[in-house]
Amino acid sequence: MAGVEQIAVEAGEAGMRLDRWFKAHYPGLGFGHLQKLLRSGQIRVDGGRVKADTRVEPGQLVRVPPLDIDRKDGAPLTAKTMRGQEDGDVLAKMLLYEDDKVFVFNKPAGLAVQGGSGVSRHVDDMLEAWRNKKGEKPRLVHRLDRDTSGVLVVARTRLAAMKLAEAFRARETKKTYWALVKGVPPKREDKISSWLVKEATPDGDRMRIARHGEKGADHAVSYYRIVEQAAQALTWLEMEPYTGRTHQLRVHAASIGCPIIGDPKYFEADTNWDFPGGLQNRLHLHARRIVIPHPDRGQIDVTAPLPPHMVQAWNLLGFDEASAE
16 A cells, blocks of 8 residues: 555646546545545545545645555556557456356457458457356447447456347437537437448448448447537537447438548548647547346446546547536
8 A cells, every 4th residue: 555645637638537546546545435435535636635526637736645545557547558569458458347147348449349351359359358157258239330439348257248138129229428519419309210222442341321222231220418618619428229220320410411530431521620729639439328138137337437438538629427417
């Protein structure tokens, strides 16, 4: 256990709420424990008493009393920072929830779920490191796009995989995504219903809105609502896919004139539109929460924290995560 520390707030943490700053640096520190430390004045910023919702600024010093948990090492986990780390260690850092039947991970943006062209490392292969004593490898039951971050459910047994996969097929799951999009949708909240078809392009396969009666098209339904917006330039959307088609949310966002920021396949803008300064040109789509029936009992309800590039965007735009609650 370390003694009292004075930790400087970094440039990329500008505007971050103090409770989220602690979640990033000390993921094992419970909110109740944090509140006690704040009330007793053991945690301070630049020597002054603070609250959980106090926003920190670069260069400020956060007083951290002795804690019986370790500080999170190094930079936030991303596809880049995980290079050179053992698969088992990376999976442990990604883990949000576990019990005897299920793992739920927070997949970093840039990490593929399964193998494919140009993929050197992916979750399905990494799960080999977590085979159990019977030799069973954890099983994928759904997937996320490579550039989409967030909650990924994995079954620990064959029977659990069957039950979870059936829950996805029966649409008994509720999946909530957060996206940062260009412009402002025509309505505050709406349902998007269309038919999607895959087409080959020089840059690889992509999905598009199908023509009426087009062969090979699949019906896709999504819901969205506006959480916050930055003038008329950018909007934070909460999106829920009812169906699970490839790139569904990305295509649907683009179809209403609000493509997701950083989307390499579906983002199109007028020639006079400038990419906002301070934002990273990476896909701003995050699988925020999943609620799914447990294979044996009750339900699983897990929320994943935003990836670093979206935290940066939320801080820059002054978006408050509590607005979505």
